[in-house]
Amino acid sequence: MKYSSTRGNGVKLDSAQAIIQGLATDGGLFVPDSLPKVDASFIAALQELTYEERDAKVLGLFLTDYTEEEVKGCVTRAYGNGKFDDAMRAPVKIFDDMGVLELWHGPTSAFKDMALQLLPQLMSTALKKTGEKDEVLILVATSGDTGKAALEGFRDVDQIKIMVFYPEGGVSRIQQLQMLTQEGSNVNVTAVRGNFDDAQSGVKAIFGDKSFAEELGAKGVKLSSANSINWGRLVPQIVYYFSAYADLVKAGKIQAGEEINFTVPTGNFGDILAGFYAKCMGLPVHKLICASNANNVLTDFLRTGVYDRNRDFYKTITPSMDILISSNLERLLFHMTEDTAKVAGWMKDLVATGRYEVGQELLQKIQQTFWADWTGDDDTKELIGRVFADKHYVPDTHTAVAWKVAENYQQATKDGHYMVIASTASPYKFNGSVLEALGAETAGLDEFAMLDKLQELNDDPTPQGLASLRTKPLLHKDVCAVTAMKQAVLDFAAK
Structure with missing residues (x-):
């Protein structure tokens, strides 16, 4: 299977090459030239497999230049060795009225682990397969979870360095501590004075600077990405949609072949796009519901066909979704139109004016699969308290956004398909907001006292x-302006 740019530069790469490169040279994102199709027997066979075995089956359809042994080896190293605290890796908590797909049982307690434990293995294998001799420098912009998951996945991996930029004051204290205490001889964490979109735009600008790439190349360094713009970050996420479906059939909650819905809290559109790929491949998915917070640029787009980032930016209790530029939407536009010139034009408009419009015909096509809504902080907290009271279950703030939007969807459409909510983080990562939602007193408590307080209420440890963050020293203290990001990269690359 070959991969090419959403913006049509004509270059076709194997998956190993696309994963190493991360971003196409024209600024576009790599997409497969065709999507593999699966039948009912393929899905049925997943029921009796472990998560690693399911992973290898699905990945093998996309990574056709990797051998079966290479894929299995990558998967085993990613999910084994005690890295995940649940044998199912991504278990489904099944309630009568809906299921909760828990994607946070990895080492950093966020759904990003599902991909970012695997991407370093895929990339390291790709370097060996392609005979690449240069050092690869991974650049990451994070709104909270990607940064720590990428740092943990890539730490001390041979031939690779990783540099993470995060918005100063724009992540939770737990998320910040996770990054600032990160160990590893090949890692750097730098705060950016600005919001996540500033950090992400700065990283994209660095990737798009050919003279800068040449300057690094002369030093034997190539840039790549661990954000979901990298295909190797996105493809592992397809797996857990298949895995959840297989678990629901095995549990007798749905019948084989029955369509279900997924509600996904998303800012950068990568997690929900993986569900779209699963549906295109043949997984029985009825609707994908896109859940946003007050930074509801995706809600407006999926309702109107107008993407407009020219709006107020809000800091919310769901910081991983505090995003106004949703990079992976570009891939959806490509698959819906198969017109690289149109996609390139829309992305050019986004840079120049902050907005683009796709028209009613394409919007209606998108709406056949997607539905969207958003919820604010107050309703998010209300949902957490109500779910705890009704089910004695504690969702994190991002999961609560999805849960509330799922309720809104069901009330608005009367759709009776079984609903699965993607739970993207442990409630302990956002303990202050969760405790407040549960009515607990937090005045005077530090982050770790709040962890203990939440443990008293929550069944999950x-x-x-x-917990180990209590005693870890702070190892990273760098801060820079957006305009200084390029120099910061040069300084780290030279170390």
Whole structure:
């Protein structure tokens, strides 16, 4: 299977080459030239497999230049060795009225682990397969979870360095501590004075600077990405949609072949796009519901066909979704139109004016699969308190946004398909907001006292990776302006 740019530069790469490169040279995102199709027997066979075995089956359809042994090896190293605290890796908590797909049982307690434990293995294998001799420098912009998951996945991996930029004051304290205490001889964490979109735009500008790439190349360094713009970051996320479906059939909650819905909290559109790929491949998905917070640029787009980032930016209790430029939407536009010139034009408009419009015909096509809504902080907190009271279950703030939007969808459409909510983080990562939603007193408590307080209420124990932050030293203190990001990269690359 070959991969090419959403913006049509004509270059076709194997998956290993696309994963190493990360972003196409024209600024576009790599997409497969065709999507593999699966039948009912393929899906049925997943029921009796472990998560790693399911992973290898699905990945093998996309990574056709990797051998079966290479894929299995990558998967085993990613999910084994005690890295995940649940044998199912991505278990489904099944309630009568809906299921909750828990994607946060990895080492950093966020759904990003599902991909970012695997991407370093895929990339390291790709370097060996292609005979690449240069050092690869991974650049990451994070709104909170991607940064720590990428740092943990890539730490001390041979031939690779990783540099993470995060918005100063724009992540939760737990998320910040996870990054600032990160160990590893090949890692750097730098705060950016600005919001996530500033950090992401700065990283994209660095990738798009050919003279800068040449300057690094002369030093034997190539840039790549661990954000979901990298195909190797996105393709592992397809797997857990298949896995959840297989688990629901096995549990007798749905019948084989029955269509279900997924509601996904999303800012950069990568997680929900993986569900779209699963549906295109043949997984029985009825609707994908896109859940946003007050930074509801995706809600407006999926309702009107107008993408407009020219709006107020809000800091919310769901910081991983505080995003106004949703990079992976570009891939959806490509698959819906198969017109690289149109996609390139829309992305050019986004840079020049902050907006673009796709028209009613394309919007209606998108709406056949997607539905969208958003919810604010107050309703998010209300949902957390109500779910705890009704089910004695504690969702994190991002999961609560999805849960509330799922309720809104069901009330608005009367759609009776079984609903699965993508739970993207442990409640312990956002303990202050969750405790407030539960009516607990937090005045005077530091982050770790709040972890203990939440543990008193929650059935699930505090993840070890978060509990261990109490005693870890702060190792990263760099801060820079957006305009200084390029120099910061040069300084780190030279070390």
